[in-house]
Amino acid sequence: MSILEEIYIQLDKPKKKKEHFYVTDLGSCPRKVIMNFGDYKRKELTNAEKIMFFKANSDHKSMTYLLNKSKKYSVMETELVINDGLPKLWHGRLDVLIYDYKGSCMYPIDWKGTRSLRYQADLPKSAHKLQLRSYIMALRVLSYPVDIGKLTYVDRTGSYEGVEFEIEADDDEVLENMKFYEKCLTVYKGDSDNLLPQLLPPIIPREIKRTKDEFHLVPNWQCGYCHYQPSSCKPNMSKNKIASMVNGELSIRKDYTNYANKLYKMIEPKEYADTPNGFSKFINDVNKEK
Numbered sequence: 693m694s695i696l697e698e699i700y701i702q703l704d705k706p707k708k709k710k711e712h713f714y715v716t717d718l719g720s721c722p723r724k725v726i727m728n729f730g731d732y733k734r735k736e737l738t739n740a741e742k743i744m745f746f747k748a749n750s751d752h753k754s755m756t757y758l759l760n761k762s763k764k765y766s767v768m769e770t771e772l773v774i775n776d777g778l779p780k781l782w783h784g785r786l787d788v789l790i791y792d793y794k795g796s797c798m799y800p801i802d803w804k805g806t807r808s809l810r811y812q813a814d815l816p817k818s819a820h821k822l823q824l825r826s827y828i829m830a831l832r833v834l835s836y837p838v839d840i841g842k843l844t845y846v847d848r849t850g851s852y853e854g855v856e857f858e859i860e861a862d863d864d865e866v867l868e869n870m871k872f873y874e875k876c877l878t879v880y881k882g883d884s885d886n887l888l889p890q891l892l893p894p895i896i897p898r899e900i901k902r903t904k905d906e907f908h909l910v911p912n913w914q915c916g917y918c919h920y921q922p923s924s925c926k927p928n929m930s931k932n933k934i935a936s937m938v939n940g941e942l943s944i945r946k947d948y949t950n951y952a953n954k955l956y957k958m959i960e961p962k963e964y965a966d967t968p969n970g971f972s973k974f975i976n977d978v979n980k981e982k
């Protein structure tokens with residue numbers, strides 16, 4: 693047996709049936725999160741993917757190792773299991789809790805590795821903010837004096853410098869989202885614990901992507917990475933052009949005028965945005981063209 697084959701065997705984890713939510717589920721496709729409680733067919737990870745996930749985890753450990761050498765900060769906890777500070781159905785494990793000597797305060801850090809930091813406009817991701825906020829909430833429940841946390845993104849390709857964001861606490865947002873997932877699970881399990889597929893949350897919709905002057909409906913990025921696609925869940929993975937900018941004006945294709953609302957938010961056309969009730973006028977005009 694080769695060395696690599698032996699490593700792949702070590703990376704194989706026995707599958708356990710899911711019994712609780714993880715903090716990292718927050719912000720993920722609700723259908724996928726609930727399917728993890730059932731027995732749905734999923735794509736197996738390739739050996740290359742298993743190595744990539746393992747490496748991502750060790751990258752986090754390396755960052756913590758370097759931080760531990762700092763004289764400005766003290767690493768208080770690493771990989772801290774904080775199930776007790778979270779609502780009953782939730783489990784979580786925080787990457788690092790540090791003490792900042794200069795600011796005389798402590799805060800949690802969540803490392804996030806990305807495939808490329810080239811496009812930073814959508815950072816910090818709302819799902820990541822929610823996850824870190826749930827750690828802040830849990831730490832406070834456990835009597836740690838914590839008000840903010842740091843989301844730290846590192847580029848796994850080695851092409852871009854990392855970025856970090858300070859995230860404030862928002863317990864209401866966290867609890868509201870946790871309740872949403874819990875409700876989805878209650879509906880899915882029904883009264884009889886029968887695990888009915890028809891009670892799963894709906895497939896998440898495609899997203900609108902703008903490329904220069906064209907707008908396309910593209911598969912939701914989460915579906916592209918989902919291990920249930922296409923065996924147990926079959927979202928629409930096609931790409932359709934739905935609108936374009938012509939001489940500075942938005943032109944929506946006939947069959948896609950129901951996306952006018954979302955398109956409006958993406959471009960906020962000046963001629964409408966500058967007039968009273970501009971949004972309603974825009975929608976009326978689009979519907980007239982139907």
Ligand code: SF4
Nearest residue numbers: 721896915918921925
């Ligand atoms: S394929 Fe898409 S909609 Fe279906 S479970 Fe996965 S992420 Fe959710």
